[in-house]
Amino acid sequence: xxxxxxxxxxxxxxxxxxxxxxxxxxxxxxxxxxxxxxxxxxxxxxxxxxxxxxxxxxxxxxxxxxxxxxxxxxxxxxxxxxxxxxxxxxxxxxxxxxxxxxxxxxxxxxxxxxxxxxxxxxxxxxxxxxxxxxxxxxxxxxxxxxxxxxxxxxxxxxxxxxxxxxxxxxxxxxxxxxxxxxxxxxxxxxxxxxxxxxxxxxxxxxxxxxxxxxxxxxxxxxxxxxxxxxxxxxxxxxxxxxxxxxxxxxxxxxxxxxxxxxxxxxxxxxxxxxxxxxxxxxxxxxxxxxxxxxxxxxxxxxxxxxxxxxxxxxxxxxxxxxxxxxxxxxxxxxxxxxxxxxxxxxxxxxxxxxxxxxxxxxxxxxxxxxxxxxxxxxxxxxxxxxxxxxxxxxxxxxxxxxxxxxxxxxxxxxxxx
Numbered sequence: 001x002x003x004x005x006x007x008x009x010x011x012x013x014x015x016x017x018x019x020x021x022x023x024x025x026x027x028x029x030x031x032x033x034x035x036x037x038x039x040x041x042x043x044x045x046x047x048x049x050x051x052x053x054x055x056x057x058x059x060x061x062x063x064x065x066x067x068x069x070x071x072x073x074x075x076x077x078x079x080x081x082x083x084x085x086x087x088x089x090x091x092x093x094x095x096x097x098x099x100x101x102x103x104x105x106x107x108x109x110x111x112x113x114x115x116x117x118x119x120x121x122x123x124x125x126x127x128x129x130x131x132x133x134x135x136x137x138x139x140x141x142x143x144x145x146x147x148x149x150x151x152x153x154x155x156x157x158x159x160x161x162x163x164x165x166x167x168x169x170x171x172x173x174x175x176x177x178x179x180x181x182x183x184x185x186x187x188x189x190x191x192x193x194x195x196x197x198x199x200x201x202x203x204x205x206x207x208x209x210x211x212x213x214x215x216x217x218x219x220x221x222x223x224x225x226x227x228x229x230x231x232x233x234x235x236x237x238x239x240x241x242x243x244x245x246x247x248x249x250x251x252x253x254x255x256x257x258x259x260x261x262x263x264x265x266x267x268x269x270x271x272x273x274x275x276x277x278x279x280x281x282x283x284x285x286x287x288x289x290x291x292x293x294x295x296x297x298x299x300x301x302x303x304x305x306x307x308x309x310x311x312x313x314x315x316x317x318x319x320x321x322x323x324x325x326x327x328x329x330x331x332x333x334x335x336x337x338x339x340x341x342x343x344x345x346x347x348x349x350x351x352x353x354x355x356x357x358x359x360x361x362x363x364x365x366x367x368x369x370x371x372x373x374x375x376x377x378x379x380x381x382x383x384x385x386x387x388x389x390x391x392x393x394x395x396x397x398x399x400x401x402x403x404x405x406x407x408x409x410x411x412x413x414x415x416x417x
Contacts, residue, residue, distance in 0.1 A: 003184065004175040004415040006047055006146055011056035013112055017142030017167070018051070018177070019159050019410075020044045021149035021394060022062035022080045033079050040151070041084055043394055047148045047177035048088060048115065055112040059141055060084075061098055061121050061159050063152065069125030081117045092117055098124070099137040107141040127158045135162025142167050148177025150184075151373070151395040153410030154402070164413035174415045179394065184411065186370050186391040187402050194332035195368065196222055201323070201354060203228030203337030204375070207251045207258075212404040213336065214258050223268040223330075225323045227315045227339035227354070231272050232306075234259070243306035244280060270323065274303045274316030276340065276347055299346050313347040314340015320350035324357035328365065333358055336372030336403065338379045352383045359388035373399035 024040050026033045035041075051058055065075040081094035091114075095106045098118040106116050121127045126134030135158040139145075145167040147153065152160050164174040176184065200221045202210055207230045217224065226234060232245040237252035262269035278296035285293040301316040315323070320339065327333060335358060342351040358380075361367040369389040371377055374396035380386045393399040402408055 002417045003181075003411065004173060004417050005181045006050055006054075006175050006177055008417070009054070009144060009146075009173060009175055011051060011054045011144055014056055014143040015107060015110075015141055016051055016056040016058050016144045016146055017139065017163060018047070018058055018060050018146045019149045019152070019163070020060050020062045020177075021151040022060075022077060022084075023064050023151065024080060026064075026074070026079065028074070033074055033076070035079055035083050038083055038087070040394060041080065041087060043179050044148050044177065045087060047146070047179060050178065051146070052090075052113045052115070056144070057107070057110040057112060058115045059103075059107060060115065060117045061138065062117075062149070063122040063127070063159070064120050065122070067120060067122050069123065071123050075120055075122075077117060077120050084115075084117060088115065090115065095119060099134070099140075103141060121157075121159045128155070130156050130158050130162045132162060134158045135166050139163045139166040142172065144172055145174040146177050147174070147410050147414060148179045149410070150180050150393070151398050153180070153395070153408040154398040154406070156409035160410040161413045164410075168413075168415065174413060176411075176414055180411075182391065183393055183395065183399075183402075187372070187393060187399060190332070190368060190370065191220070191334060191403075194220060196332070197330050198332040198334075199223045199225065199327055199330035201225045201227070201327070201333065201335040201337075201339075201358075203230065203339050203351075205229045205246060207233045207248055207255050209400070210337070211251075211254050211258065213400060215261070216403065216405050217334070218258070218261050218265055218267055221267055223270065223326055224262065225270045225326065227272065227319070227323070227350070228337050229312070230337070231275070231315065232312050234271050241305035241308070242312065243277065243308050243310045245277075245306055245312040268326075270326070272315040272319040273322065274301050274318045275306065275312045276301050276314045276316055276350065277306050277310040277312050278346070279309050280311050296344075296346070313344070314338075314342075315350045317350060317353065320353035324353055327354070327357040327361050330361055330367050333361060333367055333369040334372060334403075335369070335376050336374075336399065338375050342375075342379045342382060348382075351379050355380050355383040355385050359385040362389050372403060
């Protein structure tokens with residue numbers, strides 16, 4: 001069912017409660033929190049500009065990090081208000097709360113086209129509990145509800161689902177923002193009836209995380225290319241030794257069942273023929289999260305068994321070249337999950353080869369390439385190819401759940417056209 005979008009709304013003089021995903025990466029520099037990547041803010045600008053043009057009063061709400069119901073200064077949205085104002089080229093009023101008198105006073109003073117950003121909604125535990133009384137408090141300043149936070153749409157929280165229910169009950173409209181509309185178009189409509197050949201590239205750490213996606217896409221794909229750490233569980237299922245690699249022994253049968261289904265449906269299901277491995281050495285140090293830091297020595301490529309002292313960190317170049325050749329002939333490409341530990345240059349080559357192949361298929365052969373959020377997007381940006389694909393999702397977990405066919409609460413709560 002198609003959802004109402006901001007294009008369908010007449011918001012002149014209306015208070016538009018707009019849920020955005022401003023969960024941006026921040027770093028402390030000279031005692032100040034600084035945004036290191038403003039992509040999520042930039043992505044919302046078309047929605048904001050359209051609503052400003054239409055004369056709405058924009059009340060933006062978002063979360064940042066996991067403050068667990070406490071006021072954490074490092075997780076304040078105040079730096080976001082500064083950046084947003086700069087990007088919009090107009091003032092953005094920051095309110096250091098998201099409910100209560102301060103918010104009501106700031107909203108009462110708004111004129112058509114004004115923008116207010118509320119403080120981190122997760123400073124309240126009631127947000128993640130989707131507490132009805134808290135949703136009512138948030139909705140007190142809302143005539144219309146708009147959700148442009150696809151990355152948070154898989155959560156039934158007060159600001160993503162509860163407020164929409166309150167506004168709808170009062171007869172108000174609940175619509176998708178332009179970013180949400182694009183996410184639903186590319187991850188939904190475009191993949192419902194993809195142009196063939198349809199090639200799916202799946203990486204990431206665990207088979208258990210991706211099995212529902214594999215299962216669903218086997219019904220539509222012509223080829224599925226497996227990479228990343230999840231490949232080691234498939235290898236283990238075939239009796240190949242995986243050394244110290246990240247594997248899920250409990251999911252060997254899951255992996256074999258996926259291959260059996262692929263064979264039955266005549267889907268070309270490809271596993272790596274070589275992998276890049278290294279020997280992990282404990283440095284005796286701990287990272288910020290208190291976990292041991294390893295150094296990696298003796299980086300090499302192997303075919304077949306991974307030595308007992310080694311760990312796999314990505315597909316080999318032979319596999320990457322084979323995958324690139326298949327990608328070249330695709331008309332629709334879905335990529336979810338990198339091919340290895342792309343953050344480290346020693347293990348990034350194969351992910352970069354695949355990224356280049358996806359970009360080339362899009363630019364040179366007119367393929368439609370859809371990147372399913374999270375680390376795949378980071379890998380493409382690191383390879384400086386982010387602007388050479390058709391669409392990059394802003395949702396990590398939300399993209400995955402949507403691709404699995406799950407109903408996202410934040411989408412279900414919006415009004416149907």
